[in-house]
Amino acid sequence: MPDVQTLVNDFLNQLKKRKIEGSQATAKLTAELLRSVISQQRVPHTNQATALINAVRAVGEQLIAANPVELAVGNIVRRVLHIIREEDLSLATAAMAGLGVSAASDDEDDVEREENSVLSAAAVAAAARSTLRPPSLQTLLEDTFDSAVVPHTSSSGGESDGRSRSVEKGSRGKKLKHDVIEAVNELIQDISTCYEQIAEQAVEHIHHNEVILTLGSSKTVLEFLYAAKEKQRSFKVFVAEGAPRYQGHLLAKELVARGLQTTVITDSAVFALISRVNMVIVGAHAVMANGGVIAPVGLNMVALAAQRHAVPFVVLAGSHKLCPLYPHNPEVLVNELRSPSELLDFGEFSDCMDSASGAGSLHVVNPTFDYVPPKLVSLFITDTGGHNPSYMYRLIADYYSADDLVVKRRPVVAAVLSSKPRARDVFTFVQRKMNHI
C-alpha cells in the first residue's frame, strides 16, 4: 500500500510541476498508475467492483486536481472506471447465464449475452469497434443497444445488486480484478499503438500531388504523413511554425529527415497559402463531447482560413483524447497561460510590465490552447476510423459510462446539466443524484 501511495504522490508531483507534457505520455502514465492502484487494492468478498471504483476514484480525483488542464488524465480515469463497470457486468451476466436466469427477455439479446459470457465484455467492445470501420447501420444499432444497457443496469442496480449477488462474487474470487487488469493492459496497449492505427488510415486520405498543411508539432501527424509517404504517395507538406513555441520547426526537421517535401511557413502566412492547400491535417490536445477541439494555439485561425477556402480540416486524435465533458462546463479548465518569456525577452520588456515605473502597464497573454468549434472540423480520424464531429458524442458514449462524468464525489449540478447522454441515462443519473442528496 505505501508503494502505491508513493507512486501516486510522485505522479501528482510531476503533474503539478507540469513536468509531463503531451496527452499521450500522460494518458499512458495515468493508465499504468491506475493499473498498479488496482492490483494493489485489496478487494473484499462482496462488492468488489464498488471497492475498486472507489479506490480508482479517490486517486483519480487527486490526479485531475493536480493538472486540470491535462484532460487526458481525467479521460483515462473515466475509461478505467468504465472498464471496471463493464467487467463487473459481464461477470454478473455470465454468472446469471450460468444459472439460467436471463436478465432480458429479448431473444436476440440472449444470444448476445451467451457470446459475452465467453469473451470479456471489453474484448467484445473492442471487436465491435474494429468492425465499426466503416460504420454500418447494423453495427451502430447493436452497439447503441449494448452500451445503453451497460450503464443502466450497473447504475440502477448499484449496491443492492452487489449484495444480492455476494455469493457468486465470492466464488468469482479474484476473477474481476484479473479481468480488469487485463482490460487496462489492453487500454495501455491501445494508447501506445494509437499512432499506428491512425497512420494506417493515411492512404485513404492523402493522395498524389496533394498539398497538406499542418501547424505546430504532433507525433500523430508525423506518423500519419510518414505512413502516406511509405505507401508511395508523393505530396507536399506546409508546416506553419506554431509560434511562440515554434514546434513546427521540429516537425519540419523530422519530416525532412524522413524524406518528405516540406516547406516551413510563418503562422501569419497561413491564409495566403491556404488556397493552394488540399487538406489541413492537425493534431489535438483534446476532443470534447460536442466535437469541439482543444488544440495548440493558432489552430482556430487555421480552421477559419480553411473554412473560407473550403479546404477539409482534419483532426487526428487517439481515443485517449476523447473527453466526455463539454467545453462550456465551468468545471473544465480548458486553457493555461504560460510564461511571457516565450514571447519576449525578460529584460527588455519587464519594465514596461511594471506599471509603477512606466506610464502604462503592458500585459502579456500567452495561452497554450485554442478552441476550435465543431462546425469548423470536417473530419476526425481516431484509432477506430474517421468520424463526423456530430458523431463524437456517440463515440464517447462507447468509452465512458455516464456515472463517471463527475469523478469528484461531491455532487455537482452543473455537470448534470452539461453532460448530454441519452435521455434514459440522464434520467437515471439525475435520479441517483437526487437519492444521494
Add this chain to the structure above:
Amino acid sequence: MGAQKKSGARVSEEADELVRVPLQAILLADSFTTKFRPITLERPKVLLPLVNVPMINYTLTWLESAGVEEVFVFCCSHSKQVINYLHNSDWLSQPNFTVSTIESQNSVSAGDALRVVYERNVIHGDFVLISGDTVSNMSLTQALLEHKERKKKDSNAVMTMVIKRSKPNPAIHQSRLGTDELFMAIDPNTKQLLYYEDRADQSKGTLHLDKSLLVDNPSLSLHHDKQDCYIDICSPEVLSLFTDNFDYQHLRRHFVKGLLLDDIMGYKIFVHEIHSDYAARIDNFRSYDTVSKDIIHRWTYPLVPDVMNFGNSVTKLERQGIYRASEISQSQSAVIGPCTVIGSGTKIGNNTKISNSVIGEGCKIGSNVIIEGCYIWDNISIEDGCKLQHAIVCDGVIIKSGAVLEPGVILSFKVVVGPEFVVPPYSKVSLFQQPIEEDSDEELEYADSTSVIGSQMETSDVEIASQVLETHFSPASELGMGGAGHVWLTCEGGHEEEWRHSVAPIPKDKILEAIKIMEDDLELTHDDSFFPPSGELKPNSNDSDDDDHEDSRDDSYYFEKEVEATFLRAVHENIQESHLILEINSLKLSYNKLTADCAGAVFYAMMKYALDTPHSSADSLLQNVQVVFTKWKKVLTSYLTDIDEQIEIILKFEEMCSESAKEYATLFTRILHYFYNEDVVEEDAILSWEDEKKDADEADKVFVKQAQHLIQWLKEASEEDDDDQE
C-alpha cells in the same frame, strides 16, 4: 513493481545520466543581513510570504524540479520557526527528495554556515548553493553538464555561477532589484569569471582592472548588464576552501573575490548565463516587489499562484492577471484592478479599489478603501476609508478607519495604526523597539556590512533631506489614537537612500536625476571620444568623496610614473615617435585617463628629462628644454588637440616650478614664451590660464605675475590683430 521502477526512472530522467552521486544542495535559510528588518525580528526571511506562499517553498520547489535529491537547510536565526515550518509542511515526506535541517546558533555569516556544513561531512559531490529567498524556474541540466565537463578537464574549476541579463535601461539599470551595480569581466570563450565587483557604485564609473588580467587573457568581455542570480553550482572543494580560509565571510565579497585574486591555488570560477529562464534573489524590499510582480506576470511559470498551490484553496487566474482564491466575499461595487492576487477567505467591502497588490488570506477590508501596489499578508483588518500605497503590511495588523499609508511604509506584525493617522513615507513600524546596537541576538548579521555601507554612502542632498524628515517623526509608539508600535529611525549612515530599497516605485525625480547624470556622461564621452571621464574631472560632478579623490590622485601618480618611464626608455633606446605615442595611448586606456592627463604626463616627463640632463646654468637648462622639445615635440602636440589640454600643461608646468623642479621657477616666462613660439601652447590658452588664476590666492599668482609681461604683450598683439581686421 515493474511500473514503479519505470516511473521511478522517468522521474530522474533528466538528472539520471548526469548524476550518479545524488545531487545535493545547501539552502541557506538565513540571509545574514538586516535588510528586511523590522519584519525579520519576528519571523525569518525565508518564511515571509511571497505572493501568499512562503519564500522557501519557491526555492525548494525549484530544487526539486531541477533534479536535486538531497537538500540541507541551514537554519540560523529563528531556526526553530524554520524547522517547525518544514515539519508541518509536506517537504520532509517527499519521495526522491530528502530535506534535512542543520541548525546552528552561532554562525554570523554564510562563511560560518558553510564551515558548519563541512564539519558535518554530509556533502559528497557537487552541490547547489542557494539561499532560501531565490525564485527560479531554470533548468539545471545544462549548467550541471557544463560544470562537470569543466571539472573533468580542469580540477580547479570549482564553481559555476548563474548569471542573467538584466534590464537594459541604463538610467535605472540595477535598481530594478535594488542591488548595487555589478561589473564582471568574463572570458568570452571559456566563460571564466575574471573579475567581479558589486560595489562599483562608490567610485562612480571608475573601475580598476588589474593589468595582469589583460596580459594573461587573449580576450576579455566586460559586463555591466548582468545580474547575479546567486545560484552556484559548487564542487566539494568549495567547502574545504571556506574552512581553510577562516576569514571568508561573505560569499561574493570574500569568497569569489578571494578566489579571483588568489593566483597561487589557481581555482577558477565560471559563469553560466540563462536567457529565457527566470532566476532572481530577493535581497531587499525592492526586489521583493519586483519578484512578486514577475511572479504575477508569470515569468516564473510554472511557479505561479494558479499552478503552484500549497494550501488547500485553489487559485484561479482571470483576465488581466487577477488571481482569485476560493471563498472570497467581495462587494458588488468593489473594483479589483489588474495584476492582483487575493487569498482565500478575504472579505472586501463596498467601493473599495484594489490594484497591483497582493492580499493574503483572511483579511477584512472595509468600504471605500484604496489599495495600490501593496503587499498585505494574512489576517489583517483594514477599516473604512483607508488609503494604502506601496506598503508592506504584515500579519495581524489593524489599520483603523481613515488612516493613510504613504509609499514605502513597512508595518511589521500586529502593529495598530490609529484612525485618521498618516504614516509618513518610508517609515518602518514595529512593536519592537529599534535595537540600539546593530548586533542583536535575534538576527545575526554580517559584521562588516555597516562599515562598508557607511564608507560608500553617497551624500546626496536628497538623502539628507529624507533623514531630516525621518528624525523629525514622532519618536515612538505614536500611531494615532489607540495605535501600537514604534516608528524606527533610519540609523545614521546605516542605510543607503531609502528609496533605493523600498517597495515604493522609484520617485520620478530620482529617475530624472539618474537620466540627467547619464546624459552628462554621454556628452562628455562624446567630447573626448574615448572613454567616460573619471569622476574627478567631470565638470558638473558634485562633491566627490575624499577617499575617492585620493584614490584617483594615487592613480594619476602611477600613471605619470609609467609615462615618464616610457618616455625615458624611448629617449634612451631611440624609439620612434609614433611608437611612443602608441604606448602612451595604451597606458591612457588602461588607466582610464583623459587626453589632458596624457598631455600633462608627457609634458612632465619631458621637462623632467630636460632637468635631469646635466646643465650648468639656467641658460643651459633652457637649452636642454629646447633640445628635448625640438626632438619630441610631436609626441606632446599629439595630445594637445584642445585648448583645455594646453591649459593643463601650463598648470602642470606651474606646479612643477613651485614644487618638484624649482629650478624652472626663474625660467617660467622664458620657457612659456618659447612654447608660444613653438606653437605648443596658443595665445588663447595662456590668456584663459591667466583668466582662471584671477580669483586664486596670492601665493598661486606668483607665476601669473611673472608672466604678466608676456600676457600683456599677447593681449596687445591680439588687440592689434583685431584692429587690423577692423
